Amino acid sequence: MDVQNAKQMMAYVADKMVASEPVLTKFDQAIGDGDHGIGMERGFKAVQELLADESFAPADVSKLLLKIGTTMMSTMGGASGAIFGTLFRSGAKAIKGANELNTQVLSEFLAAGLQGVYERGGAAPGDKTMIDALVAAVKESESRQGELSEHLPAIAAAAQAGVEATKDMIATTGKAKTLGERSLGHPDPGAMSMAFILQFMCEFATEQVAA
Numbered sequence: 001m002d003v004q005n006a007k008q009m010m011a012y013v014a015d016k017m018v019a020s021e022p023v024l025t026k027f028d029q030a031i032g033d034g035d036h037g038i039g040m041e042r043g044f045k046a047v048q049e050l051l052a053d054e055s056f057a058p059a060d061v062s063k064l065l066l067k068i069g070t071t072m073m074s075t076m077g078g079a080s081g082a083i084f085g086t087l088f089r090s091g092a093k094a095i096k097g098a099n100e101l102n103t104q105v106l107s108e109f110l111a112a113g114l115q116g117v118y119e120r121g122g123a124a125p126g127d128k129t130m131i132d133a134l135v136a137a138v139k140e141s142e143s144r145q146g147e148l149s150e151h152l153p154a155i156a157a158a159a160q161a162g163v164e165a166t167k168d169m170i171a172t173t174g175k176a177k178t179l180g181e182r183s184l185g186h187p188d189p190g191a192m193s194m195a196f197i198l199q200f201m202c203e204f205a206t207e208q209v210a211a
């Protein structure tokens, strides 16, 4: 997938994330302070504006994803603004000069993004955060090569399995921490956002091939 296509894919992801506000809000109301959907909506609305601007013509995939991360970080606020902004920025820096977004590049992006999130937020797998979806996606993507349309279904499904696993975890970080065992049974909203982003990438990549 070239830069132009990747830009279109991220515009599709932004539209779908904005539309996901109600479901993300509902799940953050269950275990957090209820603002996760609004934060994501604000960040991805800013991304929509960025990508609709024809004067934004990133030279490569790295620059595209870096600017998306900066935009999210500067507009979202909250823990997730820093966390998702860091995911995109750290991931983008690891794929400098990439002209193609293929499975290997996506895998490198996700792995470096995960590293950035670890360093920024200090949470670990099992803490009931977006990390639980991201780690699952990174593991599934490792050693895969080729077209995104071929591999994203499995990567997105792994992230969703990571979301399901957060239902059995007790939050030890972020706002859900104060709930303790009462967070059991509910999925983590940030993990859900992480899986949604990959799911929407998958939809775009596979439908584009089918078209």
Ligand code: ADP
Pocket: 028, 032, 033, 034, 035, 036, 037, 039, 040, 077, 078, 079, 080, 081, 083, 117, 120, 121, 122, 123, 128, 129, 130, 131, 173, 174, 175, 188, 189, 190, 191
């Ligand atoms: P806030 O916690 O400031 O209200 P949001 O509600 O927007 O922010 O986002 C909460 C989500 O952020 C959580 O569901 C979790 O997935 C993620 N999160 C919070 N803290 C961390 C962290 N230290 N590392 C990774 N993800 C985190």
Ligand code: MG
Pocket: 028, 032, 033, 034, 035, 036, 078, 175
């Ligand atoms: Mg919140």
